[in-house]
Amino acid sequence: MNQTEAFHRRIDAALHNDQLRRNFRSALTGIMARRAEQFPDDAQLQALRDQARAVRANALVRQPELLERLERQLTANGIQVHWAEGPDEANAIIHEILARADATSVVKGKSMVSEETGLNHYLEQRGIDVIESDLGEYIIQLAEEPPSHIVAPAIHKNRREVAELFHRFHPEIPYTDDIDQLTQTARAILRDRFATADAGISGVNFAVAETGTLCLVENEGNGRLSTTAPRVHIAITGVEKVIEKLSDVPPLLEILTKSATGQPITTYFNMISKPRQPGELDGPEAVHLVLLDNGRSRIRVDAELLDTLRCIRCGACINHCPVYVQLGGHAYGTVYPGPIGIALEPQRIGIDKVGTLTSACTLCGACGEVCPVRIPLPTLINRLRAEAVDGLRAGATVRGHGSLRKPREARLWGLWAALYGDPTRYRLFIWLASRLRWLTPPWLGAWTRYRSAPRPAARTLRELARDEGFRDE
Amino acid sequence: MTRPSTVYFYATCLVDLLYPRAGLAGMQLLRAADIEVILARGQTCCGQPAFNSGYRDEALAVARAQLDCLARDIPVIVPSGSCAGMLRHHWPELFAGEPDARRARDVAARTYELTEFLVDVLAVRLDDVGEPIRIAIHTSCSARREMGVADRIETLVGQLAGVEVLTQDRKAECCGFGGTFAVKQGDVSGAMVRDKTDALRATGAARVISQDCGCLMNIGGAFDHQGGGPRTQHIAEFLWERSGGNVR
Numbered sequence: 001m002n003q004t005e006a007f008h009r010r011i012d013a014a015l016h017n018d019q020l021r022r023n024f025r026s027a028l029t030g031i032m033a034r035r036a037e038q039f040p041d042d043a044q045l046q047a048l049r050d051q052a053r054a055v056r057a058n059a060l061v062r063q064p065e066l067l068e069r070l071e072r073q074l075t076a077n078g079i080q081v082h083w084a085e086g087p088d089e090a091n092a093i094i095h096e097i098l099a100r101a102d103a104t105s106v107v108k109g110k111s112m113v114s115e116e117t118g119l120n121h122y123l124e125q126r127g128i129d130v131i132e133s134d135l136g137e138y139i140i141q142l143a144e145e146p147p148s149h150i151v152a153p154a155i156h157k158n159r160r161e162v163a164e165l166f167h168r169f170h171p172e173i174p175y176t177d178d179i180d181q182l183t184q185t186a187r188a189i190l191r192d193r194f195a196t197a198d199a200g201i202s203g204v205n206f207a208v209a210e211t212g213t214l215c216l217v218e219n220e221g222n223g224r225l226s227t228t229a230p231r232v233h234i235a236i237t238g239v240e241k242v243i244e245k246l247s248d249v250p251p252l253l254e255i256l257t258k259s260a261t262g263q264p265i266t267t268y269f270n271m272i273s274k275p276r277q278p279g280e281l282d283g284p285e286a287v288h289l290v291l292l293d294n295g296r297s298r299i300r301v302d303a304e305l306l307d308t309l310r311c312i313r314c315g316a317c318i319n320h321c322p323v324y325v326q327l328g329g330h331a332y333g334t335v336y337p338g339p340i341g342i343a344l345e346p347q348r349i350g351i352d353k354v355g356t357l358t359s360a361c362t363l364c365g366a367c368g369e370v371c372p373v374r375i376p377l378p379t380l381i382n383r384l385r386a387e388a389v390d391g392l393r394a395g396a397t398v399r400g401h402g403s404l405r406k407p408r409e410a411r412l413w414g415l416w417a418a419l420y421g422d423p424t425r426y427r428l429f430i431w432l433a434s435r436l437r438w439l440t441p442p443w444l445g446a447w448t449r450y451r452s453a454p455r456p457a458a459r460t461l462r463e464l465a466r467d468e469g470f471r472d473e
Numbered sequence: 474m475t476r477p478s479t480v481y482f483y484a485t486c487l488v489d490l491l492y493p494r495a496g497l498a499g500m501q502l503l504r505a506a507d508i509e510v511i512l513a514r515g516q517t518c519c520g521q522p523a524f525n526s527g528y529r530d531e532a533l534a535v536a537r538a539q540l541d542c543l544a545r546d547i548p549v550i551v552p553s554g555s556c557a558g559m560l561r562h563h564w565p566e567l568f569a570g571e572p573d574a575r576r577a578r579d580v581a582a583r584t585y586e587l588t589e590f591l592v593d594v595l596a597v598r599l600d601d602v603g604e605p606i607r608i609a610i611h612t613s614c615s616a617r618r619e620m621g622v623a624d625r626i627e628t629l630v631g632q633l634a635g636v637e638v639l640t641q642d643r644k645a646e647c648c649g650f651g652g653t654f655a656v657k658q659g660d661v662s663g664a665m666v667r668d669k670t671d672a673l674r675a676t677g678a679a680r681v682i683s684q685d686c687g688c689l690m691n692i693g694g695a696f697d698h699q700g701g702g703p704r705t706q707h708i709a710e711f712l713w714e715r716s717g718g719n720v721r
């Protein structure tokens with residue numbers, strides 16, 4: 001099955017799952033309303049977006065220098081830095097750190113980059129016990145599913161589905177679908193794990209080069225516990241997360257939490273700068289940072305595609321996408337779904353693997369309108385469509401470009417251009433269409449499954465205009 | 474800009490083929506406001522369908538064929554948010570590095586979406602001669618986001634005393650048209666237009682109007698397929714009908 005057929009199969013499954021679509025519709029409607037409440041003043045929002053965009057754009061332009069500085073600062077602070085080119089290397093590095101520390105049990109905070117590398121699976125295969133400590137991540141770990149959203153990984157499940165899942169795995173606890181009680185159950189289970197785990201693994205939201213500080217934004221306190229209770233903390237993140245200075249953090253943090261969950265600030269904001277110091281009573285004895293490239297350097301060299309890397313993973317584009325709300329995240333089949341997934345994944349993984357995602361977009365612009373760092377997502381997606389069929393007139397740079405070009409489709413566009421590119425032929429075509437309008441096929445493929453077929457008008461605009469005495473020049 | 478005496482009307486291929494009455498109404502509105510309207514001869518299509526499908530050479534060939542017929546230094550009025558967006562925002566990108574890039578940028582700079590021109594440049598006043606009616610407005614995504622002119626349609630309709638505007642749920646959400654998206658992702662598009670038609674029908678509006686014929690073709694076609702619903706109509710036709718030509 002090729003990627004397009006596989007994608008259509010997943011889409012079909014999603015569209016036929018009414019419960020799933022109701023879950024997404026209701027969850028996303030709520031998130032969008034909460035975000036909107038945080039930005040009552042449009043001028044202020046636009047100014048904040050400009051600021052956030054500038055911070056991220058500056059960091060990307062100066063990335064090599066900032067990464068060097070980050071490494072120097074972190075090392076000086078006693079945090080060990082590791083560089084990984086691809087997923088396998090990152091996983092091996094983390095496994096090696098765990099093995100050296102004799103660590104066999106891990107609590108994990110939320111990390112999308114570890115989803116890129118398939119870290120949990122890798123460690124479990126090597127006998128390491130991994131438990132997700134973010135409530136949403138914990139739910140999908142029980143269900144053995146990947147995240148369906150980058151901020152709210154279990155957003156596709158409603159309360160009843162979660163209750164059933166908990167009941168299946170913890171039959172000793174009485175069944176309830178009360179959210180507070182479910183949270184308390186998870187909390188009790190996880191508390192114990194925080195206390196006993198050998199190592200904690202987390203992601204990073206911003207890595208500050210100036211001071212060597214790893215910032216972690218979260219709501220449940222699980223991030224703080226994962227990074228402080230076990231004796232070893234390993235953070236993993238993409239190289240693009242580096243920012244220049246501490247004063248860059250406030251604008252990014254503000255727009256991140258408001259855009260992501262509609263919160264003025266999250267419940268927890270962690271700034272990690274050192275392992276436990278002599279005389280201190282808590283904190284990990286060792287802190288490591290794994291910096292993963294995984295295709296990012298390739299993206300960075302293209303002046304237009306570079307914008308993709310400004311992303312701060314707030315998920316707002318996903319929440320506002322009219323296609324995502326119909327399908328949910330799993331239909332995309334990639335780590336990152338929704339608009340940012342469509343823009344990023346074909347670049348990261350290759351158009352020959354996942355380029356077909358670019359078809360799942362109406363270019364409505366809702367994503368670009370809300371992106372806190374002003375990533376022109378529709379422009380990027382349209383650019384990738386051109387890369388996919390080698391229709392870009394100069395400088396294709398994405399891996400697997402041209403692999404979705406189909407001779408039949410290319411011929412059709414050639415015919416279209418020959419017709420619409422020649423005013424004389426075009427006039428004849430329109431005139432014929434208006435005269436032969438009753439011959440329009442009532443069946444136009446996918447169109448007429450949901451709509452009646454459009455019919456050419458009986459007279460062309462030019463004829464009507466002439467009758468009304470308009471000038472034709 | 475100052476009020477011009479003459480403008481080009483760039484009808485777009487969809488209006489030409491399927492909605493000529495909408496195009497004619499747009500021209501009549503402009504003429505009633507004392508503007509001389511030229512239906513540029515030789516116009517075909519802005520190139521958007523190919524541009525949004527990745528076929529940029531083909532898009533360029535078609536877009537280039539429009540330059541000659543829009544050569545005079547007068548405004549280009551487009552009765553569609555998405556085609557106006559193509560001319561104004563994407564032609565400069567499409568023509569970048571080409572020998573005629575300057576000409577394309579020049580057209581882009583004098584392109585207006587019809588309601589934008591009626592409100593911003595002509596500041597038209599419309600009288601309402603129709604019976605009371607309740608309508609819903611579907612603002613196209615290009616008119617809303619790319620052109621930023623979604624409120625112009627509200628301004629114009631607001632001048633019509635007998636028209637009550639009802640607001641559908643999720644007004645800003647895309648109707649699922651998206652050009653070739655409706656064919657390439659037919660089922661997703663079908664699910665989207667179902668949600669849109671449900672929301673519009675729930676308002677109880679007798680008519681749905683829009684700045685874009687693509688959305689109208691999608692929404693109207695879906696109503697029809699579902700066995701009926703509010704009548705769909707382009708804003709130009711609606712304004713012309715309601716004002717009975719009383720345009721100042």
Ligand code: SF4
Nearest residue numbers: 311312314315317371
């Ligand atoms: S692309 Fe923009 S809106 Fe989407 S997740 Fe990234 S920062 Fe947020």
